[in-house]
Amino acid sequence: MVQIPKQQPAQRSVPTSADVARLAGVSRATVSYVLNNTSAVRISEPTRRRVHEAARELGYVPHAAARSLRAGHSRMVLMPTPEIPMGPLFSRFFNELQWALSRFDYTVVQYASLGLTGEDAARAWAELRPVAVLAPDASALNPRGVTVLKRSGARAVFTLGPHRVEGAHALLMDGRRVGEAAALHFLARGRRTIGVVVPEEAGMEPFSRPRLEGVRRTVERARTAGASVTELPLAYEEASATRLAARCRARGIDAVFAYNDEYAMLLMRALQDDGIDIPEDIAVLGSDDLMLGRLLRPRLSTVRIELPSGRGLAELVDRVVRDPGAEPEVHDVLGADVVHRESS
Known part of the structure; x- marks a missing residue:
């Protein structure tokens, strides 16, 4: 007896911006302007709502890689994870920073460097083509690494720690x-x-x-x-x-x-x-x-x-991304005062 194989259900096609445009009754350019939050073109609020509703109905999300190719750079901010636990204070700071960067339409990606340092670490980070890098420990980066990142398209390179690196903006935390x-x-x-x-x-x-x-x-x-x-x-x-x-x-x-x-x-x-x-x-x-x-x-x-507010630092990152030719700046961002209780 010959068994007839069961017919597989047809695989649903991935929704495109053209599908969103048809459902919303607008052009593909308008879909791009709305979903990429472009401020250069004025789009009415009712049109924006129609586009967002159509995208939700179809399950459409913009293609980050394609958007990066069109723009010449990504909206990714890479934050290499430090080698040692940073404690609750720094965890809260980084969480606030990530939230603030998202409000500027950046995508924050944490990257485990697995012991890589210097130029090797920079090459691994550069493969993702971030628009900005916030390295929490300057010892993991050197001037050649900063050059590698900038040549790969990173518009802003920051170090966050007790030392500065030539060519990078420094957020000094002087312990x-x-x-x-x-x-x-x-x-x-x-x-x-x-x-x-x-x-x-x-x-x-x-x-x-x-x-x-x-x-x-x-x-x-x-x-x-x-x-x-x-x-x-x-x-x-x-x-x-x-x-x-x-x-x-x-x-x-x-x-x-x-x-x-x-x-x-x-x-x-x-x-x-x-x-x-x-x-x-x-x-x-x-x-x-x-x-x-x-x-x-x-x-x-x-x-x-x-520590500085996450919003203030996000504004600084965005400013440098918009003006990548600015001279590297040094910002002293750590303050300290004693809370006197009974043990002293």
Whole structure:
């Protein structure tokens, strides 16, 4: 017996802008102007509504690659992901930035560089033909990489971190300011033997070393009699914190700036377990102003870090994209002040 194969259902064709134009009763050019949010041509609000309704009914979405070919560049802003976790403060900042960029009709794409640095990283990013790149760690980019990106069509290249790169716009986050705020806080309260926690975890150096340098530089400039700074390596584990608590007692340290609130809470528990009174014996200060720090007893003092608004940065990106020949600018975008609570 011969079996007759079942007939496959006809595959629906992908809707095109011509289909949208027919359904809306307008030209394909009008569809393009409306869906690409072109401001150079005035389109009446009723016509815009008809086009959007037709596109929704047909399930039509513009073809990004085709739009990029017509325009000569994409609307993609590439944000390579950093090698280390950025914490809740920076996560909120990046989320706000992505939302703000979308309001300017950019598509934000996060890219995992998988350990690539310098020109290799830039070539991988350039393959996607972004119109702008916001590299969150300047150590992953170099001047040759900036050139590669610009030659591939990137109109704006930004670095976001403690260093700048020739040819790129720099959004400087000088971590020394965080250390400076911590040191001034301790010195004003009569603390003289200051310890600075430096995480032992790999990849934290670009953030931890500037904070240590900021404390040291501030103490040196203050020229306060008897004031000293001690580097305190700490792994994010209880055993390491227990050993460090004993070391703090032995060295007579009377204040600790613990890199961030998480390391501060870890060390504070170990100090209390060792019978050390906080802040009577040792004052403790973190940074990032996490909610958990306010729930501790004593409540954790912290350095609150101030970052620019996502909208303001999105406006800057859009301005540079529109004027790609502008000279690279340097913007100092990090502020820091101490929130004084019970632990210091």
